[in-house]
Amino acid sequence: MTPRPVLIGRDVLRLPLVGRLLRWRWGRLALQLPLLLVAAALVIDGFAGPQDAPRNLATVVPWVHFRGLAVLALLLAGNLFCMACPFTLPRTLARGLSLRRRRFPRRLRGKWLALVSLLGLFLVYEIFSLWASPLLTAWLIVAYFAAAFILEAWFGESAFCKYVCPLGTFNFVYSTLSPTQIAVKDRAVCAACAGKECVRGSYRRLPNARVDVLPDGPREARQGPSGTPGCGLLLFPPQLTTNLDCTFCLDCVRACPHDNIALAARRPGGELLRPRAWRQRWDVTLLVVALAFIGVVSAFSMTPPRYELQSSLSRLGFADEPLQLLAIFGVGGLLLPAGAALLAARLGQALTRTSRRLSLRQTAAAFAPAFAPLGFGIWAAHYSFHFLVAPLTLIPVVQEFLGQPGEWARFGVMGDLTAIGLLQAALLLGGFLWSLWIAQRAAFRLYRRDALPGLLPWALLLLALMLAAGYLFTLPMEMRGTDFLLG
Amino acid sequence: MLVALLVALLLAGCRQPPPTPTAALQIDLTYEPAPARVGQAALLITVRDTAGQPVTDAKVSARGDMSHAGMAPVLGEGEPQGNGRYRVPFEWTMSGDWFVDVTVTLPDGAVAQQRFDLTVSR
Structure with missing residues (x-):
């Protein structure tokens, strides 16, 4: 076609x-x-x-x-x-x-x-x-x-x-x-x-x-x-x-x-x-799904549970930090999305009895585009926090780079955290609803009358991702482990 | 491309070097509450000269930054409390790693600076 x-x-x-x-x-x-x-x-x-x-x-x-x-x-x-x-x-x-x-x-x-x-x-x-x-x-x-x-x-x-x-x-x-x-x-x-x-x-x-x-x-x-x-x-x-x-x-x-x-x-x-519109290949499918998961892992890495997980890993004798991070990103950013996409595709096949007509690859590829809006929403919510929390600090940094005194008192003003939080929620929820819309369209295209059971595993996966990201964004952010760089 | 690099190099040459300390002072920092937690706080700065005598007539300022980029710094001026002690109303705006630069300026214009690293918890 x-x-x-x-x-x-x-x-x-x-x-x-x-x-x-x-x-x-x-x-x-x-x-x-x-x-x-x-x-x-x-x-x-x-x-x-x-x-x-x-x-x-x-x-x-x-x-x-x-x-x-x-x-x-x-x-x-x-x-x-x-x-x-x-x-x-x-x-x-x-x-x-x-x-x-x-x-x-x-x-x-x-x-x-x-x-x-x-x-x-x-x-x-x-x-x-x-x-x-x-x-x-x-x-x-x-x-x-x-x-x-x-x-x-x-x-x-x-x-x-x-x-x-x-x-x-x-x-x-x-x-x-x-x-x-x-x-x-x-x-x-x-x-x-x-x-x-x-x-x-x-x-x-x-x-x-x-x-x-x-x-x-x-x-x-x-x-x-x-x-x-x-x-x-x-x-x-x-x-x-x-x-x-x-x-x-x-x-x-x-x-x-x-x-x-x-x-x-x-x-x-x-x-x-x-x-x-997209090639139905595993690499394309996994890239889009994984990038949404990496968005969650990236937000996770700035919150207290990340440090608690690392402490737990250290207590288990797994103390090397680069290896800990490799494990966190490898599991959360690669294995988990791959496993989740495969599981959702397999469940979709089972619930709609389409395993003979549609391969796992075709099924997963049909729903992969649905992960783009939610993934974008997660990343945009994360990046908008950093961008908006003190957007004008760039000005004194540039002033100092150009040899002028940086006007930190004037431009180092924090953004309204409540407004930023609402924007994050809107981005996340908007991304989720957009994703759900795309997923239900894919389900109707693929399964016709069986669209609802075919959609179910993907909708649950998108919901889980959205809830995980939403939960992480409600946690206090903290940036640690940087002391060694400060000398 | 060369022009772009040359312009950037010229611009970089404009950056002013950090102020050179011209006074030898002993600066100590404690804070309330301790350990540091997110929210309102106060920095308690003690300034002594090399003989250990309190410095009571200095101008004291503090600037707190998180170790990562993008957060607004917290700026504060010291209020003399007597006996070389200065109190700076402050706020820890996020948990994580911070550094606080304390600058002490003596009446004769001599300056001393000290950096303190600390971690702020929730």
Whole structure:
């Protein structure tokens, strides 16, 4: 069955000013350079600035403000961080050095590596208490640039973005809720296009021209030195049914000689309701389910029960903290979601007697999109707390970075904790209800008259996740285990 | 890219170095309630000179930060209690690891600073 094409809404690229900037040949670079400047400032402050986390850009920007703004952008606009990501600038350099040769190993072309790198990032964050260490955060940023350069230089297909980057993976998953998506305006134009510049790029050393016979008549298509690269991730826009792999780089838009690609407004999360919009693979399914569970584990790691669990593990002779955290994240972020998804799928099969018609993989894949809104709600509730609890503290940190006295008394004001709590509850409950809606649609699609028993295991799993997250958010947060970093 | 890096380097060069202590003082910190718990509190700071004599005419300020980024600092000014003791009304806003920087400024402008690490419980 061919997935239904995306319904084209308003093309964001037709908006005045913004659309023109985004379509401009150097539009992405114009977005990347400010973030590169920010990244450079973070690295320099992390290495050379004061090692007090609340007063250093390297810790305040990425661990507080970036995360809050990223979830907001995903919900309201799209994958804006990947669009302006400075880590991909090495790709351009690597291309200039003509080092891009190999395809990424076939066995690693999926979401498994991304899931492992995502878990790895959260584990490193916990083990090294990165929230409290400007120096280690600066090293992480440097490592990120290095990894992006090496992978982009060695492999084609933007391997870093597509298969490895943990930040990008987070953005990919939750940009499925976003109200925008890359889409073609007329599929017949793509069918008639001989150059497929959206993937191959329109850049050529020597200029050339051809004529494509489009539905509305012949049209010239030019390639040449002023052209642009095509999609670094080798995504073919007419076949795009999801944001799950798209960095919103808009290279396809700039390269298309027929102006046939749009950044289309769409119903938020519309793809989550479309059958087969996502590939029915275990890696995709587990990534989305696991990321929701990791959201709970991440919140758990900031509350007293985490320290009580670690104390219990220590009393049992399991005293090594990195191993304790590996166990907590391995079980809570990988084994538990995998087991829960398998169990829910199996129960669904048993309750609807569909085990012959639908495999476990198909069943789990059909319900996987339902975990995106709740997962987003959990992460957004968590990050919004950090972002809103003292949002203006960034100003004195920047003031001090620029050599001015930081106006801490003026800007170091705490947000209203009751209002933040209500927002967290709304995000969590909204995510849950949205997830339940998607799950019941999947159940009706799969089971027809048996939809209710088919839905039951998934609804219970979503409810359990929501209640667990809600309970954790009512606990007092506490950040410990960071004394060693303070010297 | 080079321009971006150069600009960042130039900006980083603007950062003022932390104030250099110019007075040798002995600063001690206790707090009420003890052990520290989330909520209203008071810092009790004792300042003595190198001879162990109480310093009674200093300006004392305290700044409490959590060890992680993103929380607002708690700022306070010391009220002289006599005999080199100063009381700073304070609030522990979250449980976890904190550090408190106490700054003592003498009438002649000389400054002394001391950092104290502590854990605040629920």
